Amino acid sequence: MNKAKVILGAALLGLVAGAASADTLDDVKKKGFLQCGVNTGLAGFSSPNDKGEWTGLDADFCRAVAAAVFGDATKVKFTPLSAKDRFTALQSGEVDILSRNTTWTINRDTALGLNFAGITYYDGQGFMVNSKKLPGITSALQLSGAAICVQSGTTTELNLADYFKANKMEYTPVVFEKFEEANAAYDAGRCDAYTTDQSGLYAVRLQMSAPDDHVVLPEIISKEPLGPAVRQGDDKWFDIVKWTYFALLNTEEAGITQANVEEMKSTENPDLRRLLGVEADTKIGTDLGLTNDWVVNIVKGVGNYGEIFERNVGTGSPLKIARGANALWTKGGLQYGPPIR
Numbered sequence: 001m002n003k004a005k006v007i008l009g010a011a012l013l014g015l016v017a018g019a020a021s022a023d024t025l026d027d028v029k030k031k032g033f034l035q036c037g038v039n040t041g042l043a044g045f046s047s048p049n050d051k052g053e054w055t056g057l058d059a060d061f062c063r064a065v066a067a068a069v070f071g072d073a074t075k076v077k078f079t080p081l082s083a084k085d086r087f088t089a090l091q092s093g094e095v096d097i098l099s100r101n102t103t104w105t106i107n108r109d110t111a112l113g114l115n116f117a118g119i120t121y122y123d124g125q126g127f128m129v130n131s132k133k134l135p136g137i138t139s140a141l142q143l144s145g146a147a148i149c150v151q152s153g154t155t156t157e158l159n160l161a162d163y164f165k166a167n168k169m170e171y172t173p174v175v176f177e178k179f180e181e182a183n184a185a186y187d188a189g190r191c192d193a194y195t196t197d198q199s200g201l202y203a204v205r206l207q208m209s210a211p212d213d214h215v216v217l218p219e220i221i222s223k224e225p226l227g228p229a230v231r232q233g234d235d236k237w238f239d240i241v242k243w244t245y246f247a248l249l250n251t252e253e254a255g256i257t258q259a260n261v262e263e264m265k266s267t268e269n270p271d272l273r274r275l276l277g278v279e280a281d282t283k284i285g286t287d288l289g290l291t292n293d294w295v296v297n298i299v300k301g302v303g304n305y306g307e308i309f310e311r312n313v314g315t316g317s318p319l320k321i322a323r324g325a326n327a328l329w330t331k332g333g334l335q336y337g338p339p340i341r
Contacts, residue, residue: 024230024237025069025289028096033075036062037095040080040179043203044313044321045101045121054078057312058099061120061228061245064302065097068244068294073301084153084177087112090231097241099228101197103155114229115238118245120305121227121313122325122334124220125159126198128205132213134192140219144169146192149182151175156196159222183207197224202319240288247295249337250275252304253328261299275340284340295340305335 028034038046038058046056059078067073079095090098091113101123102108104116127140127148137143140163150157152175164171174191176182186194187208194204198220205214228245230238251257254272256264265278273279277292285292302308309326310316327333 024096024234025240028069032070033077034062034066034069034097035079035095036065036076037079037081037086037089037098037100038062039100040082042101042179042200043206044199044317044319045203046078046080046099055312057121057308058101058228060302060308060312061099061248062097064248064298064308065241065244067297067301068240068247068290071291071293071297073297082153082178083151087114090114090229093231096237097228097230101200101226102229103197104225104227104229105155108229113232115232116227116229117238117242119225119227119334120245121199123197123199123224123226125156125195125222125224126201126220127217128186128194128201128214129192129217130189130213131215132210133189137215138217140193140217140221141167141169143171143193145171147172147174147190149174149176149186149191149194151179151182151196152177154196155222155224160195163221197226199313199319199321202313202321206318236289240290243288243340244298246337247275247298247340248302248305248308249328249335250340251295251299252306253330253337256299256304258299258303258307261296265296271339271341 038054041047044056046054046058049055062076063073066076079089081089081100086098086100086102089095104119108114109116127143129137148160148171150160150173157175160173174185176185183204185191194201198216201216205211208214228241230241254275264272265276267273270279274282274284276296277285277294282292285294288294309323313319313321314323323333325334327335329336
C-alpha cells in the first residue's frame with residue numbers, strides 16, 4: 001500500500017467516525033425531515049414520476065422510516081446519487097440513509113464503515129440482449145467476444161470480469177459512470193449486451209425505444225442482496241432503520257395492511273396488539289426512541305412490505321416481477337422478520 005492510499009484511508013475513517021458521532025435521530029428530528037440517498041432514476045426502485053415525485057421500493061422504504069420517526073411518511077427529502085458518489089454522501093452526513101439498490105458486501109460493511117439494515121430485495125446480476133440485433137442468443141455463455149455495457153463503481157463491473165474469466169471468454173467492457181449513459185449507449189447499439197442486477201434489466205428494458213426487442217437471458221451470475229445502509233457508530237439510528245424493515249415484513253405476515261391497520265388495532269391477539277402498540281404494557285416503540293404506534297404509522301403511510309413490492313416492482317407495476325426469493329418465508333421465499341416483542 002503506497003503512502004497516498006494510507007493517507008486516503010485515514011481520512012476516510014476520520015470522516016466516517018466524525019459523521020457517525022452525532023445522534024442521527026436527534027439531527028433528523030431537528031431538521032424536520034429525513035434525507036434519503038436514492039438512485040438517479042431506476043424504475044421500480046427510485047425514480048421521479050411526471051410530477052417530480054419520487055417513486056419506487058427504495059423511495060418507499062425511506063418513507064417508512066420517516067413514518068416511524070415522525071408519524072408522517074411525507075417528511076422525507078430525496079438526494080439522487082450516482083454509484084460513484086453514493087458512499088461518500090452517506091459517510092459525510094449529506095444523507096441520513098442510503099436506500100439505493102446497493103449490494104451488501106464485506107468491503108462495504110467494513111472498509112467503508114457502513115451498516116446494512118437488511119435485504120429489502122434479493123437480486124442477482126444478469127444480461128440483456130437485443131434479439132433483433134443478436135438473434136439466436138439464449139444464454140450468456142454465447143456472449144464471447146461481445147461488447148457489454150456496464151456501469152462503473154459497482155459490483156456489476158467486477159462480477160462481469162469474474163464471470164468471463166471463469167468461463168474463458170473474451171469481452172469488451174463499454175463502461176459508463178452514469179446509469180442513464182449506459183442505458184442510452186445500449187439502446188443506440190454501442191454494445192451487444194447490457195449487464196446489471198436482473199431487476200434493473202427489467203427496468204432498463206421499459207426505457208428502450210423498442211422494449212419488446214430486448215430479452216433478459218436466464219443466467220444469474222452473482223448474489224446481489226440489496227438493502228438500505230447507514231453509517232457505523234450510531235446504534236440507535238441503525239436499530240430504527242433495521243426494525244422499520246422488520247416491521248414491514250411482520251405486518252405483511254400478520255395480514256396487516258394499509259386498508260385494515262386501524263381495524264386491526266382492536267384485535268384480541270396479544271402478539272398483534274404488541275406489534276401495533278396497543279397492548280397496555282408495551283414499550284417497544286419507546287425503547288427505540290419512537291412512539292408506541294410507530295408500526296401503525298409505517299403501515300398507514302406506505303403499507304406493508306408486500307404492498308410496497310407489488311405496486312413498485314410486482315404484478316401491480318409495469319415491471320411485473322414475480323416475488324420469487326422475495327416472498328415471505330411462509331410462502332417459500334427468503335423474507336423473514338424477527339419477532340417484534
